[in-house]
Amino acid sequence: MKLTTALSASLFAVTAAMIPRAAMADVSPLDLVGPIADYKIYVSENLEVLVTDTKAFTDAVKAGDLEKAKSLFGSTRMSYEAIEPIAELFSDLDGSIDSRADDHEKAEKDPEFTGFHRIEYGLFAENSTKDLAPFADKLMADVTELNKRITDLTLPPEKVVGGAAALMEEVAATKISGEEDRYSHTDLWDFKANFDGSRKIFELVRPLVEKDDSAFVIKVSGNFDKVDKTLAKYKTEQGYELYDKLTDDDRAVLAAAVNTLAEDLSTLRGKLGLN
Amino acid sequence: MATDETKLITTRRGLLFGAGVAGSALAAGLTSAHSVQKQGEQVADAPVSDKTQERQSFYGPHQAGIVTPRPAAGMIASFHVLAQTPDDVERLFRTLSGRIAFLMQGGTPPELDDKLPPADSGLLGPVVPPDNLTITVSLGSSFFDQRDWLAPYKPLRLSRMKAFRNDALDADLCHGDLALQISSNTPDTNIHALRDILKNLPDLMVLRWKQEGSVPVLPPKPDGTHESARNFLGFRDGSANPDATDAPLMDKIVWVAEESDEPDWARGGTYQAVRIIRNFVERWDRTPLGEQERIIGRKKPTGAPYGGHTEHDVPDYSKDPDGAITPLDAHIRLANPRTKQSDSNLILRRPFNYSNGVSKSGQLEQGLLFICYQADLEKGFIAVQKRLDGEPLEEYIKPIGGGFFFTPPGPRDEADFVGRTLLEAAGHAVTRLKS
Numbered sequence: 001m002k003l004t005t006a007l008s009a010s011l012f013a014v015t016a017a018m019i020p021r022a023a024m025a026d027v028s029p030l031d032l033v034g035p036i037a038d039y040k041i042y043v044s045e046n047l048e049v050l051v052t053d054t055k056a057f058t059d060a061v062k063a064g065d066l067e068k069a070k071s072l073f074g075s076t077r078m079s080y081e082a083i084e085p086i087a088e089l090f091s092d093l094d095g096s097i098d099s100r101a102d103d104h105e106k107a108e109k110d111p112e113f114t115g116f117h118r119i120e121y122g123l124f125a126e127n128s129t130k131d132l133a134p135f136a137d138k139l140m141a142d143v144t145e146l147n148k149r150i151t152d153l154t155l156p157p158e159k160v161v162g163g164a165a166a167l168m169e170e171v172a173a174t175k176i177s178g179e180e181d182r183y184s185h186t187d188l189w190d191f192k193a194n195f196d197g198s199r200k201i202f203e204l205v206r207p208l209v210e211k212d213d214s215a216f217v218i219k220v221s222g223n224f225d226k227v228d229k230t231l232a233k234y235k236t237e238q239g240y241e242l243y244d245k246l247t248d249d250d251r252a253v254l255a256a257a258v259n260t261l262a263e264d265l266s267t268l269r270g271k272l273g274l275n
Numbered sequence: 276m277a278t279d280e281t282k283l284i285t286t287r288r289g290l291l292f293g294a295g296v297a298g299s300a301l302a303a304g305l306t307s308a309h310s311v312q313k314q315g316e317q318v319a320d321a322p323v324s325d326k327t328q329e330r331q332s333f334y335g336p337h338q339a340g341i342v343t344p345r346p347a348a349g350m351i352a353s354f355h356v357l358a359q360t361p362d363d364v365e366r367l368f369r370t371l372s373g374r375i376a377f378l379m380q381g382g383t384p385p386e387l388d389d390k391l392p393p394a395d396s397g398l399l400g401p402v403v404p405p406d407n408l409t410i411t412v413s414l415g416s417s418f419f420d421q422r423d424w425l426a427p428y429k430p431l432r433l434s435r436m437k438a439f440r441n442d443a444l445d446a447d448l449c450h451g452d453l454a455l456q457i458s459s460n461t462p463d464t465n466i467h468a469l470r471d472i473l474k475n476l477p478d479l480m481v482l483r484w485k486q487e488g489s490v491p492v493l494p495p496k497p498d499g500t501h502e503s504a505r506n507f508l509g510f511r512d513g514s515a516n517p518d519a520t521d522a523p524l525m526d527k528i529v530w531v532a533e534e535s536d537e538p539d540w541a542r543g544g545t546y547q548a549v550r551i552i553r554n555f556v557e558r559w560d561r562t563p564l565g566e567q568e569r570i571i572g573r574k575k576p577t578g579a580p581y582g583g584h585t586e587h588d589v590p591d592y593s594k595d596p597d598g599a600i601t602p603l604d605a606h607i608r609l610a611n612p613r614t615k616q617s618d619s620n621l622i623l624r625r626p627f628n629y630s631n632g633v634s635k636s637g638q639l640e641q642g643l644l645f646i647c648y649q650a651d652l653e654k655g656f657i658a659v660q661k662r663l664d665g666e667p668l669e670e671y672i673k674p675i676g677g678g679f680f681f682t683p684p685g686p687r688d689e690a691d692f693v694g695r696t697l698l699e700a701a702g703h704a705v706t707r708l709k710s
């Protein structure tokens with residue numbers, strides 16, 4: 001991607017008019033320009049990977065290469081999951097790319113059910129690539145469109161900063177249960193990407209919070225470390241163990257870390273004076 | 276994925292000006308709406324109660340919510356506890372006690388900057404009313420088993436609940452490291468309390484399951500006497516409960532006594548047995564009244580035992596050895612044969628009725644959130660349940676969840692906290708914050 005475009009777009013977004021006076025930390029609106037610009041780069045890099053990975057994944061589906069398609073499913077989703085709060089800004093695309101069967105009235109049989117999880121259903125539940133080509137084409141087209149829309153998008157600072165907590169809310173609400181990737185059980189890949197995406201945002205604004213609230217920063221990093229340590233136990237050569245391998249105790253450790261991160265990160269916007 | 280509300284205004288102009296325009300329109304709209312004074316009761320007016328300032332004390336030799344009269348709404352919430360080290364367990368006990376003290380007392384939560392999430396969910400309004408709330412903390416067997424430094428101090432009779440004959444236990448509704456019994460005048464007050472605790476202890480405990488229940492409310496009787504509420508089988512429940520206002524009796528039946536063989540720290544505590552017992556109410560409602568009464572052993576309208584007039588009449592089984600009056604396999608006769616030996620099996624029941632939804636077969640998922648307290652779990656709940664195994668009532672009930680817990684003694688005063696005696700027994704130095 002073109003660095004200059006991203007930077008200038010971001011600079012545009014962060015104007016003094018948009019950001020009210022800082023409430024907690026002594027943060028001026030201009031302090032956020034750098035972090036938001038860096039985040040835009042992070043998003044663009046992830047989108048680039050997403051487009052490339054989705055191409056390889058959908059090509060395998062269309063070529064009828066079941067094993068290859070299965071093996072690419074978990075990793076392909078990661079770049080989407082890492083930037084989910086931004087990808088989700090376009091609810092039409094988020095619906096067609098990442099909705100789950102229970103978002104639809106007729107569940108798996110619903111014609112509106114498309115995207116990653118529809119293909120996942122075919123590959124892992126029906127164990128076949130049969131009839132998946134149209135879904136593969138649609139996913140590729142949607143991902144391409146998402147990339148285009150986000151490239152043109154000015155990232156709203158409160159969405160970026162709020163994204164750190166939003167990612168944890170996603171995990172807390174629907175991923176701890178293992179219902180996200182219910183056919184493939186590759187939830188730990190999603191987890192990892194969600195946490196990395198959240199941590200990236202936190203790290204970018206960390207210097208702004210650190211000087212006024214070092215206890216907060218230490219607590220949040222500590223919980224991210226705890227998550228990394230727990231997930232590392234399940235690391236394999238290709239990626240992560242299937243979700244059913246997660247012990248009840250580790251699931252509770254992750255759940256507690258996610259809930260705590262969600263509570264703490266829910267104050268991040270306010271700490272930076274964003275509404 | 277995103278919910279529908281997150282639909283985005285994607286143009287830069289929309290992003291910049293959308294909120295401002297909407298905001299000012301709203302402000303303008305409010306002025307006119309407020310100037311209209313509505314007369315009379317409106318459909319969405321809050322129901323009124325004069326009981327919201329009723330308050331129970333958190334402090335004393337025993338925890339509240341055990342001999343406390345059962346209010347209209349109850350809940351059991353079971354948690355997985357993350358706290359492992361003595362320091363973390365102390366933080367858990369202290370934070371929990373601090374929250375309970377505030378919630379039972381009521382008051383105004385701190386006001387934070389409006390750019391931050393509020394300190395309180397606000398669902399009871401800006402001032403939290405006490406509303407007769409009690410929160411009772413109890414510890415499961417796993418709480419001790421999974422912490423080497425606590426294992427030696429586990430109450431002697433605390434075990435992991437095993438399935439009884441008629442049980443069909445759902446693993447997702449069983450056991451737990453820590454259980455909270457939350458009861459108050461309204462379900463909303465209980466839910467408020469639960470949300471407060473979840474919000475304040477996210478790193479120390481994770482919710483595993485919960486079951487809410489209720490008790491039907493009766494009008495006061497002119498002569499000031501009380502009657503037992505009914506369960507979902509339509510029978511009075513609690514008639515033969517031991518008298519909770521009789522302190523010496525409670526010392527015998529409910530509280531772990533000074534001279535008991537339990538660890539010192541447990542004195543003044545009690546064992547809590549929780550059972551989620553589904554009732555097949557459709558089938559029960561299609562059962563002849565006479566049979567219903569024979570199964571329970573009491574008359575349905577009054578709750579009186581056979582041959583009695585009121586629910587408080589006491590059956591005399593010594594004059595009825597063959598079950599000609601009260602069938603030998605009636606629920607109350609098996610639960611308490613009223614012999615010399617069965618005197619050691621008395622328990623204090625404090626159940627709530629629950630109603631959850633509809634089964635896959637289209638039947639009501641209703642039943643009894645059975646809770647009982649006793650000084651000796653084995654001689655109490657376990658012995659009684661073993662006697663009930665095989666009872667005719669089983670055709671209409673199915674236990675699906677629950678667990679066994681130990682309820683530590685109460686905090687003595689504001690400087691104290693639930694669980695302190697256990698920590699001290701385990702050699703963890705605890706500082707009393709204030710006195």
Ligand code: HEM
Pocket residue numbers: 506508510511512513514515516550552553554571573606607608610611622642643645656659660663672
């Ligand atoms: C859904 C399940 C149950 C229902 C519908 C039920 C219903 C009743 C009813 C209607 C009574 C008579 C009124 C009273 O004294 O309270 C009673 C008494 C009693 N029940 Fe239950 N009960 C259930 C489960 C249990 C369980 C699990 C236990 C203990 C293991 C138990 C122990 C007792 C005892 C000890 C009495 C008092 C007997 C006496 O002292 O005369 N019940 N129950």
